[in-house]
Amino acid sequence: MSELANGNGLTLEARxxxxxxxxxxxxxxxxxxxxxxxxxxLIGPNGAGKTTLVNAMTGFQLPAAGxxxxxxxxxxxxxxxxIRRHGVARTFQAGRLFRExxxxxxxxxxxxxxxxxxxxxHAHAMELLEWLGLADQAEMPAGILPYTDERRVGIARAxxxxxxxxxxxxxxxxxxxxxCDDIMQVVREIPDRFGCGVLxxxxxxxxxxxxxxRIHVLDSGKTIARGTPAEVQNDPVxxxxxxxxx
Amino acid sequence: xxxxxxFQTAISALSFGSFYALGALGIGLLFSVLRxxxxxxxxxxxxxxxxxxxxxxxVVATLSIGGFHPALLAICIIVLVTVVALLSYFVVFQHVxxxxxxxxxxxxxxxxxxxxxxxxxxYEGRPKAVNLFPELxxxxxxxxxxxxxxxxxxIIAVTWLLLIALVLFFRRTAAGxxxxxxxxxxxxARMLGVRGKRLIALAFILSGSLAGIMSLLFVTQKGVLMxxxxxxxxxxxxIATVIGGMGSLIGAVVGGYAVGIASVVLSAVLxxxxxxxxxxxVFLIVIIILLWRPQGLVLTKAARERV
Numbered sequence: 334m335s336e337l338a339n340g341n342g343l344t345l346e347a348r349x350x351x352x353x354x355x356x357x358x359x360x361x362x363x364x365x366x367x368x369x370x371x372x373x374x375l376i377g378p379n380g381a382g383k384t385t386l387v388n389a390m391t392g393f394q395l396p397a398a399g400x401x402x403x404x405x406x407x408x409x410x411x412x413x414x415x416i417r418r419h420g421v422a423r424t425f426q427a428g429r430l431f432r433e434x435x436x437x438x439x440x441x442x443x444x445x446x447x448x449x450x451x452x453x454x455h456a457h458a459m460e461l462l463e464w465l466g467l468a469d470q471a472e473m474p475a476g477i478l479p480y481t482d483e484r485r486v487g488i489a490r491a492x493x494x495x496x497x498x499x500x501x502x503x504x505x506x507x508x509x510x511x512x513c514d515d516i517m518q519v520v521r522e523i524p525d526r527f528g529c530g531v532l533x534x535x536x537x538x539x540x541x542x543x544x545x546x547r548i549h550v551l552d553s554g555k556t557i558a559r560g561t562p563a564e565v566q567n568d569p570v571x572x573x574x575x576x577x578x579x
Numbered sequence: 580x581x582x583x584x585x586f587q588t589a590i591s592a593l594s595f596g597s598f599y600a601l602g603a604l605g606i607g608l609l610f611s612v613l614r615x616x617x618x619x620x621x622x623x624x625x626x627x628x629x630x631x632x633x634x635x636x637x638v639v640a641t642l643s644i645g646g647f648h649p650a651l652l653a654i655c656i657i658v659l660v661t662v663v664a665l666l667s668y669f670v671v672f673q674h675v676x677x678x679x680x681x682x683x684x685x686x687x688x689x690x691x692x693x694x695x696x697x698x699x700x701x702y703e704g705r706p707k708a709v710n711l712f713p714e715l716x717x718x719x720x721x722x723x724x725x726x727x728x729x730x731x732x733x734i735i736a737v738t739w740l741l742l743i744a745l746v747l748f749f750r751r752t753a754a755g756x757x758x759x760x761x762x763x764x765x766x767x768a769r770m771l772g773v774r775g776k777r778l779i780a781l782a783f784i785l786s787g788s789l790a791g792i793m794s795l796l797f798v799t800q801k802g803v804l805m806x807x808x809x810x811x812x813x814x815x816x817x818i819a820t821v822i823g824g825m826g827s828l829i830g831a832v833v834g835g836y837a838v839g840i841a842s843v844v845l846s847a848v849l850x851x852x853x854x855x856x857x858x859x860x861v862f863l864i865v866i867i868i869l870l871w872r873p874q875g876l877v878l879t880k881a882a883r884e885r886v
Contacts, residue, residue, distance in 0.1 A: 413770045431763045434756075442760040445753035446772040454753065490771060 428483030600835025621813025627794025664787025824875025
C-alpha cells in the first residue's frame with residue numbers, strides 16, 4: 334500500500350466541511366480530527382448530518398466546501414474505492430452484504446481485493462469472524478443472517494487488513510441490550526487490536542457513553558458541542574437539541 | 580424403438596446444448612459484472628473463424644493461421660479473439676459502462692455491425708468453404724451399429740472441461756470471489772477495494788477466450804464462413820441466457836442446454852413438413868417458458884427477493 338498507510342499518528346481530518354443538497358445545508362462548516370487509536374462518538378438528533386459527514390469523509394459525497402485530509406492529502410474529491418484502498422473503511426446502516434455468498438466470503442472479498450491470497454484471506458476472514466462471534470455462521474449464505482448479525486459482518490468486512498480508520502454507522506441499531514454489550518466490547522477492542530481510529534455514529538447513548546473517549550455533537554449540520562461523555566451529557570445545548578426535536 | 584437413433588439424437592442434443600451453453604456463458608460473464616448484453620459476442624466468434632484464412636475472393640479459402648499445427652492454431656485463434664474482446668472493452672464499452680443496460684446493448688449491436696462490415700471489406704461477403712480439423716468431422720463407432728460424429732463428443736468434452744475450469748476459477752481464486760461479489764453488487768465490491776476496471780477486463784478476457792474456442796468448434800462443424808454467421812447463433816445464446824435467468828451463470832448453462840436440446844429434439848420429432856420451421860417452434864417454447872417463469876429458469880436470490 335502507499336506511504337500513507339504506514340504512518341504513525343496519522344489523522345483523518347474534516348476541515349470546514351460543508352455539504353449542501355439543493356439549498357439545504359446538511360453539514361455546515363464542521364471541523365473534526367480523528368486520531369489513530371481513539372474512539373470518537375458522533376451523535377445528534379435524526380437528520381443532524383452524521384451520516385452525511387461520514388459520507389463526505391469517505392468519498393461518497395463531494396463536499397460543497399472544505400477539505401477532508403488523510404494525513405496531509407486532500408481526499409475530498411477522491412472515490413470511496415481509492416479511500417478504502419488507502420486505509421479508511423466504513424460500514425453502512427443497511428448491511429449491504431453479498432447475500433448469495435457465504436459470510437466468510439463476504440469478508441474474504443475485501444481481503445483479497447486489498448492484496449491477500451485466497452488462502453490467507455480465508456484465514457484472515459475466519460479470525461475476524463471468530464473475534465466477532467460469527468465463526469459458526471461463516472459458511473451460511475449472508476442473505477439469511479439476522480439484521481443485527483449483518484452489521485457485524487459489515488464490521489468484519491470494514492476491518493479487513495486493518496485500515497487506519499474505520500467509520501461505523503449505527504452498528505448497534507435495533508440490537509437488544511445484550512447484543513449492545515457485545516458490540517460495545519467489539520468497538521472498544523478495535524483501536525488496540527487494529528491500531529486504527531474509530532468514528533462511531535450511534536443513537537444508543539449507553540453505547541456511545543460507554544465506549545467513546547470524546548464526543549462530537551451535530552444538530553442541523555452544525556457542531557453544537559464536543560467533549561467527554563460527561564461534559565456532553567450535561568451540556569444544556571445538547572439536552573435542548575435532543576428534547577427540542579422529540 | 581430405434582435405440583441407436585435415440586442415442587445419436589441424445590449425443591447430438593448434448594452437443595448442441597453444450598455449444599449454446601458456452602455461448603450463453605460468454606454473454607452471462609459480461610452481463611454479471613457489467614450489465615452488458617453483448618450482441619457483438621457472435622461477431623467475435625466470426626472473427627475467430629475468418630482469422631483462419633487468407634483474405635481473397637476465392638470460394639474455397641486458403642488457410643493462414645488455419646494451416647498451423649493444431650495446438651498453435653488453437654492458441655493463436657483463442658488469443659486473437661480474446662484480444663478483440665479486450666479491445667472492444669477499452670475502445671468502446673469502457674466509455675459507456677455507466678450508461679443504462681439498454682444503451683450498452685445498442686452500442687454492442689452497433690459494434691457487431693461494424694465488425695461484420697469490416698469482415699466484408701477485407702474478405703468480401705460471399706460464403707467461404709473452410710476445411711478445419713477434417714479428422715474431427717468423421718463419425719466414430721462407439722458400439723455395434725452406433726456411431727456418432729466425433730466432433731460432437733469433442734464439443735461436449737471441451738464444454739465440460741471449461742465448465743469445471745470456470746467453477747474452480749470462481750470458487751478457488753481471488754479473482755473469482757471478487758467477480759462473484761461484483762456480480763451481486765458492483766458498487767459495493769468497489770467500495771470494499773475491488774478494482775472494478777481490472778475485473779471487467781478479466782470478464783472480457785474470459786468471455787473472449789470462450790468465443791475463441793467456439794470459433795474453432797463452430798467453423799469445424801459448419802465448414803463454411805459467413806460474415807454474419809455470428810449474429811444468428813448469438814440470437815440463440817441470448818435466448819438461452821434469458822430463459823436461464825439473466826445474471827445467473829448456472830442459469831446460462833441451463834438455458835443453453837435447454838435451447839440446444841429443444842432444437843435437436845424438435846428436429847427429430849417434428850413432422851417432416853414442419854421441420855423447416857423448427858426455430859419458430861423453439862422460440863414458441865421460449866415464449867411459453869417466459870410466460871411461466873418471467874425471471875428465467877434459475878432464479879438468483881436477489882431476483883427472488885424482488886418478486
